Amino acid sequence: MSILHTVNKSPFQKDDLKSCLAHANEGDAVLMIEDGVYGAIAGTAASQDISNAKAGVYVLGADLAARGIAQDKVAEGISVVGYDGFVDLATEHSAVNSWL
Amino acid sequence: MKFGVVVNEGPYTHQASDSAYQFTKAALAKGHEITRVFFYHDGVNNGTRLTVPPQDDRNIQKNWTELGKEHDLDLVVCIAAAQRRGILDENEAKRQGKDADNIAEGFRISGLGQLIEAGIMSDRLVTFGD
Numbered sequence: 001m002s003i004l005h006t007v008n009k010s011p012f013q014k015d016d017l018k019s020c021l022a023h024a025n026e027g028d029a030v031l032m033i034e035d036g037v038y039g040a041i042a043g044t045a046a047s048q049d050i051s052n053a054k055a056g057v058y059v060l061g062a063d064l065a066a067r068g069i070a071q072d073k074v075a076e077g078i079s080v081v082g083y084d085g086f087v088d089l090a091t092e093h094s095a096v097n098s099w100l
Numbered sequence: 101m102k103f104g105v106v107v108n109e110g111p112y113t114h115q116a117s118d119s120a121y122q123f124t125k126a127a128l129a130k131g132h133e134i135t136r137v138f139f140y141h142d143g144v145n146n147g148t149r150l151t152v153p154p155q156d157d158r159n160i161q162k163n164w165t166e167l168g169k170e171h172d173l174d175l176v177v178c179i180a181a182a183q184r185r186g187i188l189d190e191n192e193a194k195r196q197g198k199d200a201d202n203i204a205e206g207f208r209i210s211g212l213g214q215l216i217e218a219g220i221m222s223d224r225l226v227t228f229g230d
Contacts, residue, residue, distance in 0.1 A: 008115070008230075034115045062122070063115075083126035090224050091101050091132075098227040100108070 002027040004093040005055070008034035008100070011046040016099045018046070024055035029089050031058045031081070037067060042075035050075060060086060103127050104222035105137045106215065108229030110145035111160035112153070117146050120228035121163055128171050136174040136218040137164070139207075143229070144187045147177040149204035161204050168206035175207045176214045 005024055011017040017039045024030050032039050039046040040059040050057050061080045071080055090096050105124050109116035124134055139146050146161055153159050168175050177187055189209050193201040219225045
């Protein structure tokens with residue numbers, strides 16, 4: 001059983017991303033959406049947590065664009081997906097857990 | 101695959117209703133089925149027809165109504181959350197002695213059991229909120 005985790009809070013505002021990355025297992029996916037996408041920027045305090053994560057890490061491209069974050073600012077190892085990719089991730093994992 | 105969608109946040113607050121709408125649209129475009137969209141807590145405010153956003157802004161309620169019409173979606177507003185926030189259909193307005201109702205086209209008011217049922221009927225339940 002694998003889980004898709006969604007995180008919608010900035011890691012500079014709340015600890016959800018850190019907790020989520022620590023809880024997520026191998027085979028899981030962590031998708032940053034809404035203000036959560038600030039966590040995907042390379043070279044920040046969140047970057048280390050992301051590179052240590054066992055789960056695959058993804059970010060929603062539309063929410064990056066809405067915040068003026070260019071895709072070349074996204075840290076290595078993070079995959080940028082669209083809403084169609086969000087749907088695919090939800091189907092590929094057996095449950096979706098929203099970190100609200 | 102069957103998806104249930106839960107919206108726990110009102111429109112124009114952060115982004116939950118927009119995200120849920122975009123997710124629902126993308127799932128439908130991929131040929132998936134949406135068993136129900138359940139509006140809970142402040143999410144019930146998505147279901148009032150009296151909102152008048154500026155013309156150059158998106159109309160979140162209308163977007164849901166139109167998507168619902170196009171795909172025959174079951175848009176359910178939680179009754180207890182709705183009563184607390186003044187979201188009423190004709191029957192509820194009458195029952196509570198109110199002089200008006202405001203439920204938007206395509207939405208219906210029902211109980212929390214509909215959320216449980218959506219969870220049972222769906223392969224995935226995806227929650228959007230704050």
